Amino acid sequence: MISKKMEALVKGSSVIRAMFEEGKQMAAKYGAENVFDFSLGNPNVPAPAEVNEAIIDIVNNTDSVKLHGYMSNAGHDEVRAVIAGHLNKEYGTSYSAANIVMTVGAAGGLNVALKAILNPGDEVIAFAPYFGEYNNYVSNFDGKMVIITPDTKSFQPNLTEFEQKITNKTACVIVNSPNNPTGVIYSKETLTKMGEILEKKQKELGRTIYLITDEPYRELAYDGAEVPWVPLFYRNTIVGYSYSKSLSLPGERIGYLVIPSEADDFNDLCGACGVATRILGFVNAPSIMQLVIGKCIDAKTDISYYDRNRNTLYEGLTKLGFECQKPEGAFYLFMKSPIDDEKEFVNIAKKYNLLLVPGSTFMCSGYVRIAYCVSYETVVNSLPKFAELAKELGL
Amino acid sequence: MISKKMEALVKGSSVIRAMFEEGKQMAAKYGAENVFDFSLGNPNVPAPAEVNEAIIDIVNNTDSVKLHGYMSNAGHDEVRAVIAGHLNKEYGTSYSAANIVMTVGAAGGLNVALKAILNPGDEVIAFAPYFGEYNNYVSNFDGKMVIITPDTKSFQPNLTEFEQKITNKTACVIVNSPNNPTGVIYSKETLTKMGEILEKKQKELGRTIYLITDEPYRELAYDGAEVPWVPLFYRNTIVGYSYSKSLSLPGERIGYLVIPSEADDFNDLCGACGVATRILGFVNAPSIMQLVIGKCIDAKTDISYYDRNRNTLYEGLTKLGFECQKPEGAFYLFMKSPIDDEKEFVNIAKKYNLLLVPGSTFMCSGYVRIAYCVSYETVVNSLPKFAELAKELGL
Numbered sequence: 001m002i003s004k005k006m007e008a009l010v011k012g013s014s015v016i017r018a019m020f021e022e023g024k025q026m027a028a029k030y031g032a033e034n035v036f037d038f039s040l041g042n043p044n045v046p047a048p049a050e051v052n053e054a055i056i057d058i059v060n061n062t063d064s065v066k067l068h069g070y071m072s073n074a075g076h077d078e079v080r081a082v083i084a085g086h087l088n089k090e091y092g093t094s095y096s097a098a099n100i101v102m103t104v105g106a107a108g109g110l111n112v113a114l115k116a117i118l119n120p121g122d123e124v125i126a127f128a129p130y131f132g133e134y135n136n137y138v139s140n141f142d143g144k145m146v147i148i149t150p151d152t153k154s155f156q157p158n159l160t161e162f163e164q165k166i167t168n169k170t171a172c173v174i175v176n177s178p179n180n181p182t183g184v185i186y187s188k189e190t191l192t193k194m195g196e197i198l199e200k201k202q203k204e205l206g207r208t209i210y211l212i213t214d215e216p217y218r219e220l221a222y223d224g225a226e227v228p229w230v231p232l233f234y235r236n237t238i239v240g241y242s243y244s245k246s247l248s249l250p251g252e253r254i255g256y257l258v259i260p261s262e263a264d265d266f267n268d269l270c271g272a273c274g275v276a277t278r279i280l281g282f283v284n285a286p287s288i289m290q291l292v293i294g295k296c297i298d299a300k301t302d303i304s305y306y307d308r309n310r311n312t313l314y315e316g317l318t319k320l321g322f323e324c325q326k327p328e329g330a331f332y333l334f335m336k337s338p339i340d341d342e343k344e345f346v347n348i349a350k351k352y353n354l355l356l357v358p359g360s361t362f363m364c365s366g367y368v369r370i371a372y373c374v375s376y377e378t379v380v381n382s383l384p385k386f387a388e389l390a391k392e393l394g395l
Numbered sequence: 396m397i398s399k400k401m402e403a404l405v406k407g408s409s410v411i412r413a414m415f416e417e418g419k420q421m422a423a424k425y426g427a428e429n430v431f432d433f434s435l436g437n438p439n440v441p442a443p444a445e446v447n448e449a450i451i452d453i454v455n456n457t458d459s460v461k462l463h464g465y466m467s468n469a470g471h472d473e474v475r476a477v478i479a480g481h482l483n484k485e486y487g488t489s490y491s492a493a494n495i496v497m498t499v500g501a502a503g504g505l506n507v508a509l510k511a512i513l514n515p516g517d518e519v520i521a522f523a524p525y526f527g528e529y530n531n532y533v534s535n536f537d538g539k540m541v542i543i544t545p546d547t548k549s550f551q552p553n554l555t556e557f558e559q560k561i562t563n564k565t566a567c568v569i570v571n572s573p574n575n576p577t578g579v580i581y582s583k584e585t586l587t588k589m590g591e592i593l594e595k596k597q598k599e600l601g602r603t604i605y606l607i608t609d610e611p612y613r614e615l616a617y618d619g620a621e622v623p624w625v626p627l628f629y630r631n632t633i634v635g636y637s638y639s640k641s642l643s644l645p646g647e648r649i650g651y652l653v654i655p656s657e658a659d660d661f662n663d664l665c666g667a668c669g670v671a672t673r674i675l676g677f678v679n680a681p682s683i684m685q686l687v688i689g690k691c692i693d694a695k696t697d698i699s700y701y702d703r704n705r706n707t708l709y710e711g712l713t714k715l716g717f718e719c720q721k722p723e724g725a726f727y728l729f730m731k732s733p734i735d736d737e738k739e740f741v742n743i744a745k746k747y748n749l750l751l752v753p754g755s756t757f758m759c760s761g762y763v764r765i766a767y768c769v770s771y772e773t774v775v776n777s778l779p780k781f782a783e784l785a786k787e788l789g790l
Contacts (some may be wrong), residue, residue, distance in 0.1 A: 001566075001603035001660050002667040003514050003536070009674065010666040017468065017673065046459030055454050055683075064441030068644045073412065104499060104648070104677060111676035119398050136674035141398070171396075208396035249463045251682030253499070265396050271405040272397040278412065279404065279531035281506035282499060286681040287646030288450075 009136070015361045016040055016132075023355050030353060036382035038370040039355045041180065041331065043248040045305050045373070051247060054295040058288065067291065073274045073284050075102025075256070079294035083256055086297045091229040099260060101273045102285040104253040106216045106242035108277075110137050113212055113238050113257060114172075115280060116272035118143045122171035127157040129334065129364035131180050131214070143171070150364045155182040155325065155334070156190050159197060166201045172210040173198070178217040178227060181362045181369035182334040183310075183327020185221060188228050195234035202236075208264040211237045216255070217330035219246035219300065222307050225328045235262045238269075243293060245331070245373075248301055254289035306331045309372040309379045316383040321395035331373040334359070338393045342368055348392065352385040404531070410756045411435055411527075418750050425748060431777040433765040434750045436575065436726065438643040440700050440768070446642060449690040453683065462686065468669045468679050470497025470651070474689035478651055481692045486624040494655060496668045497680035500648040501611045501637035503672075505532050508607055508633050508652060509567070510675060511667035513538045517566035522552040524729065524759035526575050526609070538566070545759045550577040550720065550729070551585050554592060561596045567605040568593070573612040573622060576757045576764035577729040578705075578722020580616060583623050590629035597631075603659040606632045611650070612725035614641035614695065617702050620723045630657045633664075638688060640726070640768075643696055649684035701726045704767040704774045711778040716790035726768040729754070733788045737763050743787065747780040 002010070019039035026035045058067065074080065080097035087095050103109035118124070120142035126134050128150040138145050146165050151158045157175070175194075177186035198209055213230040218241065221227050231237040242255035259270055277284065284290075313333055314326050323336040335356075337345040342365055343358045349368075359367030372379060397405070414434035421430045453462065469475065475492035482490050498504035513519070515537035521529050523545040533540050541560050546553045552570070570589075572581035581589075593604055608625040613636065616622050626632040637650035654665055672679065679685075708728055709721050718731040730751075732740040737760055738753045744763075754762030767774060
């Protein structure tokens with residue numbers, strides 16, 4: 001007697017989450033050092049020392065009601081102000097606390113924004129490959145996902161098809177850069193064109209189209225690559241941020257939304273996001289973690305760790321004959337499956353205790369995602385296994 | 396361009412939350428000591444010392460990936476096991492970790508359970524007066540609220556009307572005891588009859604009806620009153636618990652669902668709650684707070700504090716001629732409005748800096764809710780204001 005919608009979801013469940021559970025079981029069976037679990041984006045880099053120092057400082061020096069009590073649904077005002085100031089310094093913007101809504105991670109933030117925006121039957125555009133959970137988030141509010149086919153050469157969004165698929169039912173567009181699963185950063189050129197198309201279509205259709213940008217990987221960019229600040233390219237942008245990856249806090253569920261004052265119906269939108277935070281059952285982002293962010297705004301994870309994994313993995317795999325693009329950001333590598341059916345490839349890889357995620361999970365079959373937010377040893381020790389796998393497949 | 400559903404919600408917003416914001420503004424204007432804000436259930440008792448001790452211990456002695464990383468969507472297995480053991484000791488049950496899903500407070504838990512159960516158009520029964528947010532939670536999943544009129548003599552549920560209103564569209568029933576806003580504890584007799592009616596109706600209609608019991612106030616019972624464990628009275632019960640009130644942690648968003656193994660479709664229901672936790676954007680309850688609960692399972696808030704407020708307020712108000720029932724639990728007092736329109740009464744009270752919540756917020760007009768989880772001084776100093784109010788109204 002569970003809901004019909006959920007029946008299908010429970011059966012399908014999340015391939016990634018199922019693998020996470022399978023990986024834990026395999027680790028228990030074969031020993032953790034013999035399982036190469038590249039399935040989940042669970043950072044292996046510890047949170048920066050400032051985080052735990054801040055927790056202890058806050059616990060020792062904050063009144064209990066302030067520390068653990070309710071605050072406004074949008075979060076602690078002073079933390080929101082600190083975040084606004086930080087963004088202003090980084091991007092030359094002029095945000096204040098009023099532009100920030102604290103959220104239960106980016107997943108929470110995206111649900112809040114979609115709840116605020118979507119009417120049943122509204123269309124939401126996303127560019128394949130993309131994080132499959134977007135489908136569920138949009139379905140929560142009876143939206144309809146419109147998928148733009150991937151450009152597998154550059155993995156930049158296909159803007160020609162994008163323009164064609166915008167209709168008067170298009171309520172929003174979701175982008176994610178640095179991208180999960182490709183590691184590609186959407187370029188300034190891409191964002192400029194995307195902004196122009198959206199402005200043009202808004203006028204043409206006489207409606208607002210919000211651009212939601214999911215940015216948990218914003219701080220993870222290699223070789224000095226710049227991650228453009230999307231609201232500078234399009235007025236009606238809502239930014240969803242999370243500290244899950246940038247501060248290695250995925251289990252703590254802390255992030256924020258940025259709603260620029262220039263966005264259409266700014267006041268209503270902010271009000272709706274506050275109410276959505278409450279009625280979806282978040283009520284507010286966890287208080288202690290909000291206060292931690294207020295103190296650790298300049299803390300940074302050591303990305304040289306991921307960078308080393310990235311280089312070792314990319315070089316190792318291409319040397320073995322696998323085909324992949326070098327990721328510019330995030331901690332994923334999107335590799336072409338050497339055989340047509342990438343699910344079959346994932347199964348073969350499992351024989352070597354290599355856990356990969358099929359690209360179809362990201363609406364892009366024929367590829368697999370390798371999450372390299374693992375220990376360096378896992379990367380190094382996986383390469384002989386990838387070599388055996390390459391040999392079996394005749395690479 | 397926000398969603399139509401949200402437009403109405405933003406306009407109506409939460410009366411309680413609006414008052415919370417108003418109270419903060421009034422405190423800034425008149426001085427906190429001159430504002431008697433009885434609007435929000437934000438505990439004024441500090442969290443027990445064990446909580447902050449546990450946080451520091453955990454931060455100092457836990458690996459960062461374990462502490463701050465992802466775990467299964469249902470939560471840390473060992474914490475779930477500790478909670479199951481605690482319940483077994485209290486209620487003679489035989490739960491295991493598999494029966495527990497960690498949630499983002501009870502609000503998160505209720506949304507997860509409703510997402511798991513409801514099909515659009517399904518009916519959900521609740522007994523007035525009840526926490527108005529249930530309306531929004533049910534509406535999130537396109538359910539239809541069916542309200543049982545209050546029995547204003549005892550504030551126990553009206554079971555005759557209940558039986559009449561169960562239909563083949565009834566998917567679940569929500570109860571809340573100790574009750575917000577009345578402070579009444581649903582008796583064993585009530586629960587026995589309720590269980591019998593539900594069993595009978597399930598057979599008659601050939602469908603499952605889940606009973607969701609929202610229990611954030613379970614630990615707050617005065618004069619040794621017993622709060623019955625609802626699953627012992629009805630097999631298809633889902634318990635939603637929160638540490639917001641019992642450990643004074645409302646801002647931290649930590650609670651759990653109990654899904655007894657005897658419930659219909661137990662495996663599907665557990666699976667659905669796990670998936671719902673993920674796709675609604677909670678992903679998991681905050682990791683550090685889960686671990687804190689694992690260490691503080693026997694910690695208790697000092698309820699003598701609330702008890703003193705309860706007695707002082709009840710005696711003071713009745714002496715002034717106000718009509719109310721003495722609460723048995725929670726930290727709310729539900730007082731009859733001396734004039735028919737309780738919203739008007741609330742406005743008059745505001746002139747004396749007394750912030751009360753109209754009963755219509757709880758589907759029970761003609762009454763007001765007084766949340767006495769405030770300082771003793773607030774209670775004591777409010778009484779002369781209530782006296783002036785009584786005088787103005789000719790009591």
